[in-house]
Amino acid sequence: MRITIAGGGIAGLAAALSLHAVGFEDVVIHEAAREIRPLGVGINLLPHAVRELTELGLADRLAGVGVPTAELAYFNRFGRPIWSEPRGLAAGYAWPQYAVHRGALQMLLLDAVRERLGPHAVRTGVRVEGLRHDGDLLVGADGIHSAVRAALFPDEGAPPWNGLVLWRGTTYGHPFLTGRSMIMAGDGTQKFVAYPIGDGRLINWIAERPLDGEPPERGNWNRPTDLAAVVGHFADWTFDWLDVPALITAAEAAYEYPMVDREPLPSWSGDGVVLLGDAAHAMYPVGSNGASQAIIDARVLAHSLATTGTVAAYEDLRRPATTALQLANRQQGPEVVMRLAHERAPGGFDDIEQVVPYAERAEIAASYKRTAGFDPALLNGRASWSVR
Incomplete structure (x- = not known):
């Protein structure tokens, strides 16, 4: 053939x-x-x-x-922890x-x-x-x-657009949390993601929020954008473990991508x-x-x-x-925990257990793994797709 x-x-x-x-x-x-x-x-x-x-x-x-990746951790827009879990080998894979x-x-x-x-x-x-x-x-x-x-x-x-835009960039910066953490902070509408790549000193980041008006281009991951326009939306997102505006500002370049799918x-x-x-x-x-x-x-x-x-x-x-x-x-997907935390405690919280109980957070994470095909027990036990 x-x-x-x-x-x-x-x-x-x-x-x-x-x-x-x-x-x-x-x-x-x-x-x-x-x-x-x-x-x-x-x-x-x-x-x-x-x-x-x-x-x-x-x-x-x-x-x-x-x-x-050592862990995946979710935070609210004030940097307060919502959920964290080990990833990779540490999670039993x-x-x-x-x-x-x-x-x-x-x-x-x-x-x-x-x-x-x-x-x-x-x-x-x-x-x-x-x-x-x-x-x-x-x-x-x-x-x-x-x-x-x-x-x-x-x-x-x-491709249909949902009204959100992603700005993506990389910045050389200091390690945060475990040094191999993937973090997401937000409120269900506006979000910031960061994790190390390369030699571990290069931080990949994604900033997301609604975009006013129609995007100029859909489905192009490499359209340059203005860093000043991005950082203004996250100017007060300074946590004791990560300075979001500083990370964005120090990037050599950033790219805009309207949130589209098929x-x-x-x-x-x-x-x-x-x-x-x-x-x-x-x-x-x-x-x-x-x-x-x-x-x-x-x-x-x-x-x-x-x-x-x-x-x-x-x-x-x-x-x-x-x-x-x-x-x-x-x-x-699993990021819905940030929206739930914001809807139930828009001004922040002292105890996440009183806002989104552990059992609810755990089931959100586990359900997505099952849907996406990476539940640890099922993945580890599944037959190989190799044929020789």
């Missing part, structure tokens, strides 16, 4: 590696950009994605570029969780593809237009503005074509799941093709799962 992959991002590269691992040798990636460069800022790889990359033989390389620069991960995967499938397996400057391709199967891994998806669903239109689809496949990653199920960047879900897609697709010769098992498993996750993210 000859397989053409549209898109040389994380999804497409993970697909190529996964397909090669199960025995498909004739796989080529068509990437529209003339050069694949390490763009972007930080992302998280949850343990279910790290498992898949580990089973692809990339554990040591991943450890070399990722910061193993058999695999760590990593915070990593998106570009570093992409280049890691690109190097592995070229080593394993050959230097010509990735063809840059080649755009897949619609459903035209030269293989037996076309895998549409070409992102939120997928040309393959648009050919399958030509009347869909632009509607769940009734099907991901057609005659000789299948969708994967954001092309199939672009979701709000809530719960750190976008890249992780694309990697899982890649592994399940490869397993489905290797064991059944079709994409049916892949779609039957992944489409309902990611649809549930898309809808959960629209309801703020």
Whole structure:
């Protein structure tokens, strides 16, 4: 079988590696950009994605570029703790969780593809237009503005926007909390996220709030913005463990991204074509799941093709799962604890137990893990998608 992959991002590269691992040798990636460069800022790889990359033989390389996340902690907009939990190995997973620069991960995967499938397996400057391709199967891994998806669903239109905007940047700064903590502070409408990447001194941050008016562009992660405009919205977010305005101000650059996703689809496949990653199920960047879900897609697709010769098992498993996750993210996923704390105690609190009891907070966290596929017991006990 000859397989053409549209898109040389994380999804497409993970697909190529996964397909090669199960025995498909004739796989080529068509990437529209003339050069694949390490763009972007930080992302998280949850343990279910790290498992898949580990089973692809990339554990040591991943450890070399990722910061193993020690904890996830939520705070209100005054810096008071709402919920915290260990992450990765400390939470009982058999695999760590990593915070990593998106570009570093992409280049890691690109190097592995070229080593394993050959230097010509990735063809840059080649755009897949619609459903035209030269293989037996076309895998549409070409992102939120997928040309393959648009050919399958030509009347869909632009990605829907929920009125919020994200500003993303990186700043060299001092470690906070454990030094490997991922934090989220906010009130359900306005939010700030921070965690270390790279060598641990580089802090990736995300600032989120409603945007007045219509965004100038949807679905572009790399649109520069004015730092002064960002910091003004967070000027008084100074906590005893993190100075938010100082972190924003010290960034070399920041990028604006309107909060958009895609509607769940009734099907991901057609005659000789299948969708994967954001092309199939672009979701709000809530719960750190976008890249992780694309990697899982890649592994399940490869397993489905290797064991059944079709994409049916892949779609039957992944489409309902990611649809549930898309809808959960629209309801703020595990981050809803910040909104609940604000609604019940808008002026702050002294004892979170009196505002959002432990049992409620714990179930919110556990429910999302089940929905997203990284409940520790279920993940650790699940059979592998490797076939040889």
